[in-house]
Amino acid sequence: MALQKAKSKSEFVCQQCGAKSAKWIGRCPSCGDWNTYAEELKPKAKSGPSPTQASASILLPITEVQSVNRNRMKTGMEEFDRLLGGGLVSGSMVLIGGEPGIGKSTLALQIALLLKDRKVLYLSGEESAEQIRIRADRIGKVHPHCLILNETWLENILAHMEHDPPDLVIIDSIQTLYSDQLESSPGTISQVRECATRMLQYTKNRGIPVILIGHINKEGNLAGPKVLEHIVDVVLQFEGDRHYAYRILRASKNRFGATSELGIFEMTGTGLREISNPSEILLSHGDENMSGIAIAATLNGNRPLLIEVQSLVSSAVYGTPQRSCTGFDTRRLNMLLAVLEKRAGFRLGAKDVFLNIAGGIKVDDPAIDLAVTTAILSSSVEIPVDKTLCFAAEVGLSGEVRPVSRIEQRITEAEKLGFQTIFVSRYNKKGLDPAKYKIGIKFVSKVEEVFKQLFE
Numbered sequence: 001m002a003l004q005k006a007k008s009k010s011e012f013v014c015q016q017c018g019a020k021s022a023k024w025i026g027r028c029p030s031c032g033d034w035n036t037y038a039e040e041l042k043p044k045a046k047s048g049p050s051p052t053q054a055s056a057s058i059l060l061p062i063t064e065v066q067s068v069n070r071n072r073m074k075t076g077m078e079e080f081d082r083l084l085g086g087g088l089v090s091g092s093m094v095l096i097g098g099e100p101g102i103g104k105s106t107l108a109l110q111i112a113l114l115l116k117d118r119k120v121l122y123l124s125g126e127e128s129a130e131q132i133r134i135r136a137d138r139i140g141k142v143h144p145h146c147l148i149l150n151e152t153w154l155e156n157i158l159a160h161m162e163h164d165p166p167d168l169v170i171i172d173s174i175q176t177l178y179s180d181q182l183e184s185s186p187g188t189i190s191q192v193r194e195c196a197t198r199m200l201q202y203t204k205n206r207g208i209p210v211i212l213i214g215h216i217n218k219e220g221n222l223a224g225p226k227v228l229e230h231i232v233d234v235v236l237q238f239e240g241d242r243h244y245a246y247r248i249l250r251a252s253k254n255r256f257g258a259t260s261e262l263g264i265f266e267m268t269g270t271g272l273r274e275i276s277n278p279s280e281i282l283l284s285h286g287d288e289n290m291s292g293i294a295i296a297a298t299l300n301g302n303r304p305l306l307i308e309v310q311s312l313v314s315s316a317v318y319g320t321p322q323r324s325c326t327g328f329d330t331r332r333l334n335m336l337l338a339v340l341e342k343r344a345g346f347r348l349g350a351k352d353v354f355l356n357i358a359g360g361i362k363v364d365d366p367a368i369d370l371a372v373t374t375a376i377l378s379s380s381v382e383i384p385v386d387k388t389l390c391f392a393a394e395v396g397l398s399g400e401v402r403p404v405s406r407i408e409q410r411i412t413e414a415e416k417l418g419f420q421t422i423f424v425s426r427y428n429k430k431g432l433d434p435a436k437y438k439i440g441i442k443f444v445s446k447v448e449e450v451f452k453q454l455f456e
Contacts, residue, residue, distance in 0.1 A: 012037040016217075017226060018189045040190055041183035070256075073168065073209060076114035079265065079274045080107075083249055084234060085257020088168070091207040092256065093200060095174075095229065097214045097222040098238030103247055103267055104213045106135065107238065108170045110271050111211070113141040120145060121166035125152040125176025125186075139271040152186060154179040154195050158202060165206060171199070173213040174228070196228050229253065240360060246281065247272065248361060261301035262361075279306040279417055282359040289387060292379030296371030297392040297410035297422065298363055304406075304413035306390060308358035309368060311375035316352050327357030328372070329364065336373050336395060343399030344448055346377060367404040369395035370423060373447060374454065383455050388420040391450075393428075399447050403427040415439040423450055 012021045015038055019030035027034050072087030081087045088094070098104050105127070112120040113136060124132060129148045136142050147166065151157050154177050161169065171177070177195040178186040185191070196212070203210045212232065214222050222229060229235050235253040240246055249263040264275040275281060283295065283306060292311040297304065316322070325333050333355055340346045353376060357363050371391040378385050392410045394402040403425040404410070414422050415437055426443040434441045444450050 010039050010041050013040050013189050015189055018193070038188065040188055073115075073118070075111045077111060077274065078276070079249070079263035080111065083236065083251055083257070083261050083263045085254060088209040088211075089233070089256045090209060091204050092234065093203055093210045093212060093232040094234040094236065095212045095214050095222070095232040096236045096238060097216050099216060102238050102240060103265075103272060104238055105172050106139075106267075106271055107249075107265075108172060108211055108213055109135055110139055110141075112146045112168070112170055113139055113143065115168065116141075116143045116145060118145060118167040119147065119164075120168045120170065121147050121149060121161065123149050123151060123157060123169065123171045125150070126172060138269065152176050152178060154198060158198070161202065161208075166208065169199075169203070169208060169210045171210065171212050173215060175215050193227055196231060200231050246275070246360060258301055261303070264361075278303075278359075279413065282307045282361070283417075284308055284358065289384035291382050291384045292375050294371040294375040294378065294385050295387075295390040295419070296363075296368035297390050297414050298365040298368050299406060299409065300363075300365070304409045306413060306417055306419075307361070307363060307368070309371045309375045310356040310358055311372070311379045312352075312354040313348065313376060313379040314352050316350055321350060322352040322354070324353075325355045327360070327362045328355050328368075332369075333372070335397070336369060337376070339395060339397060339399055339447070340373060340376065344451065346380065348376070348380065351380065365404075366394040366402075367392050367410070369393065370401060370447070370450065374450065377451060377455065381455055385454060386421075388418075389423070389454075390414045390419045390421075391423045393423065393425045393444070395447055401425045401444050401447060401450070407432060411437055411439060411441065 012024050013019070014028040014030060014033070014036045016033045016036045017028060017031040019028055021037060024037050028036050070089045070091070072089055074087045075081055084094070096104050096107065109122065109132065112122050122132065129150055132148055149157070149160060174192060174196060175187045178191050179194050179198065182190050182194055199210055214228065216222055233255040234251065237250045237252055239248045239250060245266050247265045247267055249265065251257070251259045251261055253259060264278045264281070265272040266275055292313070294309050296307050296309055298307055299305070323330055323334060333353065337348050337353060341348055355372065370393040373395055374385060374391060392404055392407065394404055396402050407424055407428045411422055419439060421440040421442060423442050423444055426445040429443050
């Protein structure tokens with residue numbers, strides 16, 4: 001009588017947080033998401049030395065640890081390098097996430113083709129070598145140091161990298177890799193965690209930077225286990241509507257630089273084009289003055305930007321007025337409307353108010369408060385704001401115009417773009433020399449002062 005093969009044991013794993021269960025559960029008790037449990041085979045038992053048999057770790061005082069100045073690899077894409085803090089750090093892992101079709105693969109391939117004097121290994125589990133060559137020809141910068149490998153088996157990938165070490169590794173995407181040490185299918189929680197951890201060990205030991213491309217889920221978060229975002233050094237989010245040309249690259253985590261920076265690109269037929277002066281695309285260039293538009297001088301990281309704030313105020317058709325924002329916090333809009341009604345005497349409680357930040361970017365800088373209130377009142381009274389004016393101040397609950405940081409950078413950017421007057425807080429006057437600027441600077445302390453100068 002033939003012996004029956006032992007049945008493989010399985011378990012159910014939440015594909016969002018990695019929680020495990022012996023049976024299927026509709027709602028995960030750990031993260032609270034619904035229908036996220038999937039059946040996976042339990043990992044094989046790994047043979048190896050026990051902790052007592054392994055070599056003992058060495059305790060070192062922090063004063064005896066030698067500091068290492070890590071070299072940065074310039075990719076040739078200035079916006080990408082600036083976002084990372086000056087380039088790719090040796091031995092770092094960079095994770096790029098974004099919606100399908102947003103341009104993640106184009107960005108990664110463009111970086112690989114810009115590094116003409118470096119050996120770049122481009123691992124693709126989603127496209128064939130012929131498809132990658134077609135995209136590379138469209139970008140128009142093909143060189144022989146960019147090596148293409150169509151492989152998803154992790155052990156084979158590591159063998160190639162050991163045999164011929166590259167200067168940079170690009171993986172498109174991490175969800176397509178799998179290891180034969182696990183019996184689950186590619187893309188599952190356990191496979192993504194295992195492959196990312198093994199790649200982390202390789203890059204830290206060899207000092208080779210790795211760029212990972214990751215998928216996102218329907219909520220817009222990076223798919224896979226949360227540990228994936230914890231183990232990498234940099235997490236970049238590629239944003240923008242794929243039906244429009246402009247793309248925004250944000251850093252949500254960066255161990256080697258600031259997380260407040262952003263890079264702006266334009267998708268063209270020959271790849272991504274860097275936008276070195278984003279203020280030019282964030283401002284409209286129409287000759288006609290329109291009501292409901294005000295220009296704000298804001299900062300994103302270390303970069304000053306001038307953005308266009310658009311507002312539309314109309315009589316409410318339904319009983320409850322609508323409050324809608326694009327690129328701005330709706331709760332802050334409600335606060336500013338309450339300030340206008342209570343402190344400045346404008347009756348907006350029965351009006352629909354719509355607010356939009358032009359260019360599709362999201363702004364959380366409080367320095368645009370004065371521009372927001374000005375745009376709302378401009379639309380309400382149907383009086384356009386002069387296109388040569390801009391604003392840089394926060395508005396408090398009592399209606400006072402509060403100071404903002406780095407006002408010199410904001411004034412210099414406004415002057416460079418040809419604005420003639422900028423409204424700032426009176427409390428920014430200390431330490432500021434208006435004589436060294438060609439642009440006129442108006443100091444105000446209350447929102448009523450601004451409205452009297454503009455609309456009376």
